[in-house]
Amino acid sequence: MTLIVDHLHVQHGAITAIEDLSFTIEPGELVTIIGSNGAGKTTLLRALSGLIPTASGSASWNGQSILGRRAEDLVRHGIVHVSEGKAVIPELTVAENLELGGIWRKDKADIALATSEVLELFPRLGERMKQGADTLSGGERQMLAIGRAMIARPELLLLDEPSLGLAPLIIEQIFSAIDALRERHGLTVVLVEQNAISALGIADRGIIINLGKFVTSGSSASLLSDPTLRAAYLGF
Amino acid sequence: MKRNGPATRFLISLGIGAILLFASGHVDELRAYQGAQVAIYAIAIASIVLLTGFSGQISLGHGALMAVGGYAAVIAQIHWHLPYPLTFLIGGLAGALAGYVLGIAAARLRGPYLAGTTLALAVGLPSLANQFHILGGEQGLPFDVGTAPNWIGKEFTQYRWFFWVAVTAALAIFWLLRNLLSTRYGRRWRAVRSNPTAAALAGIDIAKAKVLAFTLSSAVAGLSGALFAMLLGLVAPLAFTLILSFTLVTGAVLAGVSNLGGSIVGALVLVAIPELSNVVATHLGGSDRVTANLPGVVTSVLLIVTVLLAPNGPKIPRRRK
Amino acid sequence: MATFFNTILVGISSGSIYALMSLSLVLVWRSTRVVNFAAAGQAVLSTYLGYEAMSRLHNYWLSLPIAVIAGALISALVESCVMRPLAKRSKGTAVESIAPVIATLGILGLIRGVAGLIWGNTFLQYTSPLSSKGFTIGHTTIPFSPLNAAIVIGAAIVLAIFAAIFRFTRLGLALRAASFQPEISRLSGIRVDQIRTIGWAFAGAAGALAGALVTPTAYLSPNSLDLLLVSGFVAAVIGGLESLIGAVVGGLVLGVGFAFILQYIGTQVTFSAAFIILIIVLFIRPQGIFGRGGSREA
Numbered sequence: 001m002t003l004i005v006d007h008l009h010v011q012h013g014a015i016t017a018i019e020d021l022s023f024t025i026e027p028g029e030l031v032t033i034i035g036s037n038g039a040g041k042t043t044l045l046r047a048l049s050g051l052i053p054t055a056s057g058s059a060s061w062n063g064q065s066i067l068g069r070r071a072e073d074l075v076r077h078g079i080v081h082v083s084e085g086k087a088v089i090p091e092l093t094v095a096e097n098l099e100l101g102g103i104w105r106k107d108k109a110d111i112a113l114a115t116s117e118v119l120e121l122f123p124r125l126g127e128r129m130k131q132g133a134d135t136l137s138g139g140e141r142q143m144l145a146i147g148r149a150m151i152a153r154p155e156l157l158l159l160d161e162p163s164l165g166l167a168p169l170i171i172e173q174i175f176s177a178i179d180a181l182r183e184r185h186g187l188t189v190v191l192v193e194q195n196a197i198s199a200l201g202i203a204d205r206g207i208i209i210n211l212g213k214f215v216t217s218g219s220s221a222s223l224l225s226d227p228t229l230r231a232a233y234l235g236f
Numbered sequence: 237m238k239r240n241g242p243a244t245r246f247l248i249s250l251g252i253g254a255i256l257l258f259a260s261g262h263v264d265e266l267r268a269y270q271g272a273q274v275a276i277y278a279i280a281i282a283s284i285v286l287l288t289g290f291s292g293q294i295s296l297g298h299g300a301l302m303a304v305g306g307y308a309a310v311i312a313q314i315h316w317h318l319p320y321p322l323t324f325l326i327g328g329l330a331g332a333l334a335g336y337v338l339g340i341a342a343a344r345l346r347g348p349y350l351a352g353t354t355l356a357l358a359v360g361l362p363s364l365a366n367q368f369h370i371l372g373g374e375q376g377l378p379f380d381v382g383t384a385p386n387w388i389g390k391e392f393t394q395y396r397w398f399f400w401v402a403v404t405a406a407l408a409i410f411w412l413l414r415n416l417l418s419t420r421y422g423r424r425w426r427a428v429r430s431n432p433t434a435a436a437l438a439g440i441d442i443a444k445a446k447v448l449a450f451t452l453s454s455a456v457a458g459l460s461g462a463l464f465a466m467l468l469g470l471v472a473p474l475a476f477t478l479i480l481s482f483t484l485v486t487g488a489v490l491a492g493v494s495n496l497g498g499s500i501v502g503a504l505v506l507v508a509i510p511e512l513s514n515v516v517a518t519h520l521g522g523s524d525r526v527t528a529n530l531p532g533v534v535t536s537v538l539l540i541v542t543v544l545l546a547p548n549g550p551k552i553p554r555r556r557k
Numbered sequence: 558m559a560t561f562f563n564t565i566l567v568g569i570s571s572g573s574i575y576a577l578m579s580l581s582l583v584l585v586w587r588s589t590r591v592v593n594f595a596a597a598g599q600a601v602l603s604t605y606l607g608y609e610a611m612s613r614l615h616n617y618w619l620s621l622p623i624a625v626i627a628g629a630l631i632s633a634l635v636e637s638c639v640m641r642p643l644a645k646r647s648k649g650t651a652v653e654s655i656a657p658v659i660a661t662l663g664i665l666g667l668i669r670g671v672a673g674l675i676w677g678n679t680f681l682q683y684t685s686p687l688s689s690k691g692f693t694i695g696h697t698t699i700p701f702s703p704l705n706a707a708i709v710i711g712a713a714i715v716l717a718i719f720a721a722i723f724r725f726t727r728l729g730l731a732l733r734a735a736s737f738q739p740e741i742s743r744l745s746g747i748r749v750d751q752i753r754t755i756g757w758a759f760a761g762a763a764g765a766l767a768g769a770l771v772t773p774t775a776y777l778s779p780n781s782l783d784l785l786l787v788s789g790f791v792a793a794v795i796g797g798l799e800s801l802i803g804a805v806v807g808g809l810v811l812g813v814g815f816a817f818i819l820q821y822i823g824t825q826v827t828f829s830a831a832f833i834i835l836i837i838v839l840f841i842r843p844q845g846i847f848g849r850g851g852s853r854e855a
Contacts, residue, residue: 051740092733
């Protein structure tokens with residue numbers, strides 16, 4: 001259950017979005033990828049989940065190469081990506097959005113179990129099941145997106161800036177939910193965040209990238225206590 | 237292509253015209269007729285290139301606009317007894333008028349909505365002729381432009397004369413359009429086509445540019461319709477079917493939808509296909525069924541293949557200063 | 558008064574056909590954001606195949622499902638062999654919205670030509686065992702025959718089936734999700750490409766049913782469904798291209814509208830009427846009756 005990224009290179013037209021990036025994530029780790037805007041964090045997730053092609057390099061999960069595969073296939077291998085911007089479908093109801101999580105799965109009993117776990121964790125969703133997803137607040141949409149992802153029973157969860165545009169209280173709620181989920185299911189989580197403080201708060205490790213290149217990585221504690229790093233990349 | 241000024245282009249056109257005139261005396265009637273067809277199709281396709289390739293609007297109804305021009309020209313001759321060169325101009329003006337009205341509607345529509353609306357036009361407009369007696373009903377109205385004037389010579393046959401008229405018109409139109417497209421109007425249209433938001437921000441009045449393009453395109457189409465009527469000797473609803481509109485769009489796509497010069501290539505292909513299909517059909521036994529349908533199949537396959545392999549058209553529009 | 562009701566009856570019958578064709582167009586639009594101008598052509602081809610089945614099996618009721626299945630298969634073929642590769646190739650280019658229009662036109666021409674090659678351009682008769690003589694109530698004959706009844710019932714059944722699929726099944730949810738947000742759908746494990754093909758298959762089935770139901774009232778030839786194409790499009794615009802219910806309502810509204818125009822003005826105007834109605838709708842309420850608003854941008 002290891003994610004190994006090796007000399008990854010991603011082009012975005014004429015721009016090099018990710019250059020020679022290598023890192024390893026051990027099973028069960030919650031690693032946060034931080035860096036300023038445009039650092040390539042979102043591109044990295046999109047490359048790992050099969051949404052965009054890569055130029056060179058390799059990436060493997062569980063010993064199997066994941067590059068060049070389609071996103072919908074990778075979901076079936078346990079890689080679930082919650083894209084940025086509150087990835088819900090506003091035209092569908094909350095219940096239908098949750099249903100999407102298990103739509104490719106056959107084990108109805110397990111889907112029901114997973115759904116009730118999600119509703120336990122995010123009771124506000126349970127109150128709004130029949131409402132259109134467009135009536136939800138930002139925080140509720142993020143919960144819905146994460147809930148949907150969990151119903152897909154991921155092994156590797158890729159989260160793209162879940163805190164974006166949310167109030168601090170909600171961010172706390174969501175982050176502690178992520179942490180709880182990780183604990184309960186033994187998930188491996190890659191958390192891309194601009195909000196470095198909160199992210200490092202729940203992460204085991206952080207990887208800093210800038211302009212598509214690897215800068216450094218270390219335990220959350222060490223990153224938070226390094227003043228130069230903090231000033232340069234963490235913004236405080 | 238070198239940067240030619242209007243005067244140079246005029247001389248070139250004159251030269252081409254002279255060559256064609258000379259050549260037309262040495263081919264048989266069928267070729268002269270087909271030559272006229274090519275010239276007329278080229279004009280009609282150019283109107284599509286202007287509209288789609290340059291201002292990014294699609295029309296599936298240019299056959300109907302040709303009908304407008306054709307009918308206007310014929311009526312002008314029958315009721316006002318105008319000499320035929322003037323009737324051609326009337327055809328163009330009528331087309332322009334229809335295009336202006338249509339263009340105002342079209343400026344608010346995009347993509348499939350515009351396509352569908354022009355499609356409805358293509359189906360709806362020609363059948364209007366059945367309604368009004370003045371338009372001749374189903375049989376249509378005859379259009380007789382007479383034979384070549386005496387001072388040209390006795391050997392000038394009817395079709396050769398048509399060929400010459402059509403080619404002159406085509407050269408004139410192409411010269412006009414080429415010059416127009418290198419002015420700021422051409423640049424505006426190209427800006428509107430490639431990025432309307434940016435164009436709007438740059439201060440270009442998008443609606444106005446689109447309407448202008450539509451009006452002009454329809455004028456050219458109307459003119460080609462009048463010439464078409466000349467060639468057929470009549471106007472009737474059946475001469476301007478939906479297939480005609482599709483054929484024009486096909487010709488434009490085959491040639492490269494932003495390429496003005498390509499209109500001639502497109503026209504050549506369109507006239508050549510039925511001709512070649514006939515040859516093939518005769519070899520295959522020559523049944524009516526094959527001759528009637530094979531050209532359509534070939535054209536359609538060509539169209540699908542072209543748009544699949546080169547969605548932007550075979551030629552890349554050259555960048556102009 | 559009798560004429561008024563008769564006109565409405567006629568309108569409902571023809572409107573059901575428009576509703577089916579409009580549904581076909583909306584299904585394709587919803588799943589791939591393309592207007593399938595070849596829809597009528599596909600319907601004609603399916604009807605020809607139904608006709609062949611009819612000639613061999615001598616059973617109209619068997620030929621119907623055959624035509625429908627043929628329509629679904631043809632449509633799926635068109636989507637996977639032409640439209641899907643085209644979408645991938647033209648993504649991001651200047652002709653992105655025009656290329657599919659051209660492609661569907663090419664397919665329309667191709668189908669017509671092939672149909673002409675195989676069956677000829679003469680008018681064929683696709684007979685239905687149902688009578689086209691109107692029902693008699695008391696002493697009056699209303700212009701609503703068993704054939705018309707079959708049309709309305711057939712259309713209603715199909716619509717109900719589609720509505721049920723979309724509302725209550727996983728497939729329906731996947732179809733809807735993929736049409737709204739293809740990327741999120743992919744990330745949820747939905748095979749969006751295949752779903753789109755299925756959407757087209759449904760559309761092909763709807764169009765084929767329209768063709769098979771309406772053709773017995775007229776004749777079969779490669780061009781016989783041209784007016785249906787335009788009417789289907791106008792009906793879809795009236796209802797709002799986004800909505801399946803709208804497709805049906807639009808079809809019925811158009812059908813009744815045409816019936817009144819036919820009754821009180823005359824046959825010749827029908828083609829032009831379609832155009833005029835379209836322009837009026839696009840000016841007054843461009844998003845259609847059930848549309849969500851916003852300009853008529855693709």
